[in-house]
Amino acid sequence: MSEDRRLDVLRAIVSDYVSTREPVGSRTLVERHSLGVSPATIRNDMAALEEAGYITQPHTSAGRIPTDSGYRVFVDHLATLKPLTPPERRAIESFLAQAVDLDDAVNRTVRLLSQLTQQVAVVQYPSLRRSGLRHVELVLVSPDRVLVVLISDTGRVEQRMLELPTGTADLDESVVAEVRARINAAAVGRRMPALRTALEAVADDVAPTVAPVVRAVVDVVTETLTEDVEDRIVMAGTAHLARAGFDFSHTISPVLEAIEEQVVLMRLLAEMAAEQETPGRENNDVAVRIGVETRHAGLSETSVVAAPYGGASARDAVAFLGVLGPTRMDYPTTMTAVRAVARYLSRVVTP
Structure with missing residues (x-):
């Protein structure tokens, strides 16, 4: 049996089952698809696909439906993804470009992705561990307390109150200004783990009376980011x-x-992100987990399609976004939408 023809038959079964929700029989394949072979040959191919575990017969005298393995073969053999139309691209770009801050961008993205795919949409907030620093603001609250405000290069903001260690000299605005300037000069644009090394060098380059303040701020910054x-x-x-x-x-x-x-879901997205970062897979911009591949009993009849955003590759990304739906999913359309939205969100959250 021709492997290419068997794959064509599997593609036809997946396509018909996704669109009709009905098991697919050999007669249907002959009527709807130009496979160039006789019905008997198609029946033989279907029997071989069933033996291989790619399709199954849900009921006696019924047609066949894809299994998780069948969907996996189908997804792995997608040569190309159909691009979005120009109006679709303009609509996505315009909608996300209207975001006023990170929260608005994330909320717009999750609503848009759900609408495009008619599935459950999931968007991770940019991870501070993966983000770079845009600015560190220090606000003097009292002589022994400082508000530390971290602003990532993705627009995420975190605040921490710092109480200086006992024995540290009281602060004034001039000391806070010096510490702020030195930390920003050393930290801006850096990601972990290079960030801590750069910040610790600042403490070694200031007056002994200021060094404890710098070290305390460094601890707050690095602890928050990790x-x-x-x-x-x-x-x-x-x-x-x-x-x-x-x-x-x-x-x-x-x-x-x-x-x-x-x-x-956070664990699942983290696992998919890790897989995308493995050698040889860094350029696969869309990841798919099908059925039992989710490794969670409650999700065994679902599939997750996810993509990184905020970086040139999964290794550089700040987070993942994706959709979750039944395994009977229009994979090509869903993968196209997830990839496109991830790319547009990347433009919004990265400087």
Whole structure:
């Protein structure tokens, strides 16, 4: 049997099943697709695909539907993704360009992605660990307290109150101004881990009376940029799952419970990000997990399509965004939308 023809038959089955939600039979394939072979040959090909585990027969005397493995082969053999039309690109660019700050950009993105794909959309906030520093602001609150404000190059803002160690000389505006200027000169544009080395060098280059202040500020900055609790996500479009309830074998409750635990999605996106950063995969700008590949029982009948944003590659990205929906998904269209939105969001959040 021709491997190319078997792949064509699988593509046809996936396409028909996604569009009709009905199991696909050999007669349907003959009528709808120009495969250039007889119905008997198609039946033989379908039997081989079923034996290989790529399609299955859900009911006696029914057609076939793709399995998770079948969808995986289909996705892995997508030669190209159909680009968005010029009006679609202009609409995305215009909508995201209207964002007034990072929160607005993230919220606009998640709503847009859900609308484009008719799936649950998920957007990670830019990770401080992956971001560079745009500015460190120090505000003198009292002689022994300073408000430290960190502004990342993606527009994320974090505030921490710093109480100086006992025995440190009282601060005044001139000392705060000096520390602010030196830290910004050393830190702006740097990412972890180069940031801490650069900041610690500042403490070695100031007067002994100022060095403890610098070290205290350095500790606050680096701790804030490395703490695990700073990652968060926003979601939109959960109602789309209810409309797709018939795509799940029993109930959508396990799916809803899984996505309500945001840590599940954050872990999944982190795993997908790590995979994209492995040698040989850095240029794959869209990642797909199908069914059991999500490694979570509640998501075993779903697929996740995700892409990095905020960098030239997954290794340089500041976060991921994506969509979650039933495995019976229009993968080419969904992957195109996710990739396009990630690219436009990158332009918004990176200087």
